[in-house]
Amino acid sequence: MDKAKQIRLFDRQAAQYGRRKEGQTLRRWRRDLLNHANGEVLELAVGAGANFPYYPGGVKVTAADFSSEMLSKAREVAAGCRLDADFILTDIEGLEFPDRSFDTIVSTLSFCSYENPLRVMKKLRRWCKPEGSILLMEHGISSNAIVSTVQRMLDPLLFRAIGCHHTRNIPELVRQSGMVITRSESHMFKMVHLLWAKPGTS
Numbered sequence: 001m002d003k004a005k006q007i008r009l010f011d012r013q014a015a016q017y018g019r020r021k022e023g024q025t026l027r028r029w030r031r032d033l034l035n036h037a038n039g040e041v042l043e044l045a046v047g048a049g050a051n052f053p054y055y056p057g058g059v060k061v062t063a064a065d066f067s068s069e070m071l072s073k074a075r076e077v078a079a080g081c082r083l084d085a086d087f088i089l090t091d092i093e094g095l096e097f098p099d100r101s102f103d104t105i106v107s108t109l110s111f112c113s114y115e116n117p118l119r120v121m122k123k124l125r126r127w128c129k130p131e132g133s134i135l136l137m138e139h140g141i142s143s144n145a146i147v148s149t150v151q152r153m154l155d156p157l158l159f160r161a162i163g164c165h166h167t168r169n170i171p172e173l174v175r176q177s178g179m180v181i182t183r184s185e186s187h188m189f190k191m192v193h194l195l196w197a198k199p200g201t202s
């Protein structure tokens, strides 16, 4: 799918993301992850700003997304929770920052969408300060044979409908990127992974 089409798909989903009331479990996962954010934060593929209410005080967030509709929802949420945030309308796969720019890098539910997720993961490592943290909540292929078979069957359809793959092997991507995991949790037949990581040495 070309990028313009993928952006239109997410633009069309923005209103729904903005209205969505998330369940208690997802809210707890976001809180547990975001609790560890500090300093200069980069949030990739911020969507409608679902993480914003969970940031501790004192952070400065740079939030990026390629959907202008998502960013406009995220701006409203940031204003509502008085979060100090700047917004960049950009394709993260083409984005560059100097190495070691951020204390914390956050990505939730975004690695399903990139054309080359490993390349983005490697960028995260470069952009994060050596003592900084990379906080991820990502979904991908389950380790359960029945669930993963269904995921593989539905993947082409879901990618066309919502612009997001359901077959990414998140633990393997993280391993290949060279990040160092300090804590991890897997949920829902190991489809959802919460990862607290350090960039590791290059």
Ligand SMILES: C[S@@+](CC[C@H](N)C(=O)[O-])C[C@H]1O[C@@H](n2cnc3c(N)ncnc32)[C@H](O)[C@@H]1O
Residues within 6 Å of the ligand: 010, 011, 044, 045, 046, 047, 048, 049, 050, 051, 064, 065, 066, 067, 070, 090, 091, 092, 093, 107, 108, 109, 110, 113, 114, 164
């Ligand atoms: C499934 S939503 C997740 C939003 C948010 N992170 C959350 O946890 O609710 C995926 C988001 O990634 C954005 N996105 C996908 N691919 C992108 C890319 N290559 N560059 C920038 N944003 C991207 C979409 O516009 C959308 O807002």
